[in-house]
Amino acid sequence: MHHVVGVRFKKAGKIYYFAPGDFDLPNGESVIVETSRGIEFGKVVIEKKAVGENDVVLPLKQVIRVANSKDKLIVEENKAAAEKAFGICVDKIAEHNLEMKLVDVEYTFDRNKVLFYFTADGRIDFRDLVKDLASIFRTRIELRQIGVRDEAKMLGGIGPCGRVLCCSSFLGDFEPVSIKMAKDQNLSLNPAKISGLCGRLMCCLKYENDHYEEAKKELPDIGQDISGPEGKGRVIGLNILERVVQVELYEQGRVVEYSLEELMNEGAVSAQARE
16 A cells, blocks of 8 residues: 555646655645656645555655745746747747647746647647747747647636536546437437537536436336336337336327336336346
């Protein structure tokens, strides 16, 4: 077992584990840590806990120290410098006539590197751009191409629901989302209604998917023949959340609704019916 704290470097960013050492690090404490990118400033979002060896990447890096007011001032200066670097890079992109869109610029805490995040439809030959930027900023330059979901996470915005985008407010990682999730939840398959600002399927389709999958195991399939309190019929619709089944009766030719409990009492939904 290893004792760790979870540190996040950006709002809604991925959480990384570090060894806390002898520091008392409450939730929200600012810390200075060593990462693969160099020395970085982050915030503790998971207090000290024990995790298994399979849950960490060894060797586990340690928290160097608790951040002080000077460190926080450096972070603000880096943000201001990144804003200036953004404008310079945009001008250089136009100068080199490159088909790329600059999304964000970030300095590492120790100013050892400047990262430029961009989107593009295909591969971009930005070697000359890197040379120009390196001559201007006199430090290591990294241009990193990102996808449209990462772009939405960085820029933020308001989703179709009227709330701030999940990816930019609290989601640390993107989880796979499929069109099957929308079908299982009986949602409109119109891309405009199930796509987020990034143009991809909305992340929130994943939130209730497990509940729908469990509920569907209990309910009969559409098109299945069942016997209800009012006779035999065929299932023509399901309200999965309320566990209500719409049945078209054969003899009476009308549509009725039964709760799952009513059908189970009648023996209409059995293990054999779900096979």
